[in-house]
Amino acid sequence: xxxxxxxxxxxxxxxxxxxxxxxxxxxxxxxxxxxxxxxxxxxxxxxxxxxxxxxxxxxxxxxxxxxxxxxxxxxxxxxxxxxxxxxxxxxxxxxxxxxxxxxxxxxxxxxxxxxxxxxxxxxxxxxxxxxxxxxxxxxxxxxxxxxxxxxxxxxxxxxxxxxxxxxxxxxxxxxxxxxxxxxxxxxxx
Amino acid sequence: xxxxxxxxxxxxxxxxxxxxxxxxxxxxxxxxxxxxxxxxxxxxxxxxxxxxxxxxxxxxxxxxxxxxxxxxxxxxxxxxxxxxxxxxxxxxxxxxxxxxxxxxxxxxxxxxxxxxxxxxxxxxxxxxxxxxxxxxxxxxxxxxxxxxxxxxxxxxxxxxxxxxxxxxxxxxxxxxxxxxxxxxxxxxx
DNA sequence: CCCATATCTTAATCTACCTTATTTTTATTG
DNA sequence: CAATAAAAATAAGGTAGATTAAGATATGGG
Numbered sequence: 133x134x135x136x137x138x139x140x141x142x143x144x145x146x147x148x149x150x151x152x153x154x155x156x157x158x159x160x161x162x163x164x165x166x167x168x169x170x171x172x173x174x175x176x177x178x179x180x181x182x183x184x185x186x187x188x189x190x191x192x193x194x195x196x197x198x199x200x201x202x203x204x205x206x207x208x209x210x211x212x213x214x215x216x217x218x219x220x221x222x223x224x225x226x227x228x229x230x231x232x233x234x235x236x237x238x239x240x241x242x243x244x245x246x247x248x249x250x251x252x253x254x255x256x257x258x259x260x261x262x263x264x265x266x267x268x269x270x271x272x273x274x275x276x277x278x279x280x281x282x283x284x285x286x287x288x289x290x291x292x293x294x295x296x297x298x299x300x301x302x303x304x305x306x307x308x309x310x311x312x313x314x315x316x317x318x319x320x321x
Numbered sequence: 322x323x324x325x326x327x328x329x330x331x332x333x334x335x336x337x338x339x340x341x342x343x344x345x346x347x348x349x350x351x352x353x354x355x356x357x358x359x360x361x362x363x364x365x366x367x368x369x370x371x372x373x374x375x376x377x378x379x380x381x382x383x384x385x386x387x388x389x390x391x392x393x394x395x396x397x398x399x400x401x402x403x404x405x406x407x408x409x410x411x412x413x414x415x416x417x418x419x420x421x422x423x424x425x426x427x428x429x430x431x432x433x434x435x436x437x438x439x440x441x442x443x444x445x446x447x448x449x450x451x452x453x454x455x456x457x458x459x460x461x462x463x464x465x466x467x468x469x470x471x472x473x474x475x476x477x478x479x480x481x482x483x484x485x486x487x488x489x490x491x492x493x494x495x496x497x498x499x500x501x502x503x504x505x506x507x508x509x510x
Numbered sequence: 511c512c513c514a515t516a517t518c519t520t521a522a523t524c525t526a527c528c529t530t531a532t533t534t535t536t537a538t539t540g
Numbered sequence: 541c542a543a544t545a546a547a548a549a550t551a552a553g554g555t556a557g558a559t560t561a562a563g564a565t566a567t568g569g570g
Contacts, residue, residue: 193463201466203459216456225463248445255444256437262451267405269458270392274382274414276465277390277498281527301548309466314527316549470557490518503557505519 133162138183138237141209145260146253155250159243163236171228171236172214178224180238181213182206187234188298191226192306202307205231205295211261231299281310282318322351327372327426330398334449335442344439348432352425360417360425361403367413369427370402371395376423377487380415381495391496394420394484400450420488470499471507 135157142148148156163182165171172178174194182189184206191203191212203226206212214224218241239247247254275284285308289296296304305315324346331337337345352371354360361367363383371378378395380403392415395401403413407430428436436443464473474497478485485493494504 193467195467199467201463203463215452215459219452219456252441252444255441255448259444259448259451262448262455263404263408266451266455266458267408269455269462270404273458273461273465274390274392276462277495278382278384278388300546302546306466310526311528312548313529313550317527320549489516491516499556500558501518502520502559506521506557509519 133157133160133237134185134235135160135237137185137209142257146257148251148253152251152253156247159247160237160239163238164234165230165236166233167230169230171212171230171234172224172226174225174227175223178214178217178222179240181211181215181218181241181244182228183237183239184208184210184212185235185237187230187236188232188295189228189234190231190299190303191228193226200306201309202303205292205299205303205307207292207295215265231303276309281308281314284308285315285318322346322349322426323374323424324349324426326374326398331446335446337440337442341440341442345436348436349426349428352427353423354419354425355422356419358419360401360419360423361413361415363414363416364412367403367406367411368429370400370404370407370430370433371417372426372428373397373399373401374424374426376419376425377421377484378417378423379420379488379492380417382415389495390498391492394481394488394492394496396481396484404454420492465498470497470503473497474504474507 138160139148139153163171165187171182171189172180186208189206189212191206191214193201193203195201204212212228214226214228216222217224217226221241244254244258248258275287279287285304288304288308301315301319302312305312308315327349328337328342354376360371360378361369373395375397378401380392380395380401382390382392384390393401401417403415403417405411406413406415410430433443433447437447464476468476474493477493477497490504490508491501494501497504
């Protein structure tokens with residue numbers, strides 16, 4: 133199982149013994165999915181959180197009117213799931229789709245809960261991950277409220293150049309909250 | 322010091338001994354501020370996180386063009402700060418203003434860090450708080466992207482009726498990302 | 511109680527961004 | 541390498557929401 137990247141990331145925040153690492157690893161499952169496959173579909177149970185070893189994923193919400201809104205992209209090093217539904221064991225509100233062939237490690241809700249019990253340090257790890265996610269999301273809210281579309285697009289390019297170059301214009305537009313036509317117009321300058 | 326509300330909230334997630342409670346309490350300071358006062362100003366150091374005992378607060382970002390965007394409101398039971406700048410010890414990006422006379426408990430960054438060291442359970446507590454904040458913020462992003470202003474306004478009224486009745490139309494408009502004039506037009510139906 | 515100032519409303523005009531439609535370009539697959 | 545589909549660009553008309561400005565209604569301090 134490819135756990136090197138995951139462990140090196142965890143090491144930045146907590147220190148695990150060899151037994152703890154082994155226990156953690158026993159709760160993980162490796163998962164590979166090719167482009168366009170769905171990791172999670174709206175309405176289905178959301179039992180896992182995924183750590184991305186490689187590839188790119190996209191989480192989006194499909195409104196009753198049929199409009200897609202991209203909630204987030206995830207690349208190497210990122211964790212992704214429908215967090216609210218995962219934590220509360222509710223049917224997923226969002227769909228998660230593979231944008232570029234993915235290698236991932238998945239951890240179940242039960243697995244995570246047992247980690248919190250058995251290795252309390254995981255509370256610290258996930259506190260930090262949640263802090264980062266919250267701050268990132270709050271910054272996005274600020275930018276959505278205060279900046280025009282053109283500016284939001286340029287910030288996106290700066291912040292996520294490796295993602296911007298791999299996903300479609302349509303997907304970026306739905307992340308920014310504008311139509312592909314309008315983003316195309318912005319680009320044409 | 323009025324810690325009853327805070328302790329009863331914490332109790333939902335972790336269990337503290339009397340000594341731990343006392344230690345925690347020793348790191349808290351009581352703070353009272355009247356309407357219109359600022360808890361934190363953009364550009365200043367953001368050394369504290371605040372727990373609201375009573376009253377209402379508003380955090381907003383002031384853009385270089387002079388436009389205010391309301392990031393969040395906070396009422397009884399809520400924690401508030403400029404999370405990103407608090408955690409990274411950076412000058413505040415947002416201003417926090419008192420909307421209704423406030424009684425609060427404040428905890429410094431150093432105090433919080435020492436709590437994580439001395440009482441590891443605080444990692445669990447703040448993991449849960451951060452999870453909730455992240456999920457709330459993500460839901461807001463989804464709604465900002467997928468719903469028109471009128472619908473966002475009605476969701477806001479449903480979700481935060483006690484806040485909606487205490488803050489100005491202008492402040493609600495800046496939370497929803499629209500002008501007060503347009504919100505007034507929405508109301509007039 | 512009155513004046514000053516902020517807040518809210520209404521309405522006309524304006525614009526950033528949407529919708530629909532057509533064409534061109536780029537991927538995908540047999 | 542066609543064949544087909546999907547994505548992107550372009551363009552015209554349309555709308556949600558912004559801007560400006562003026563009047564109506566609070567709110568609060570002296």
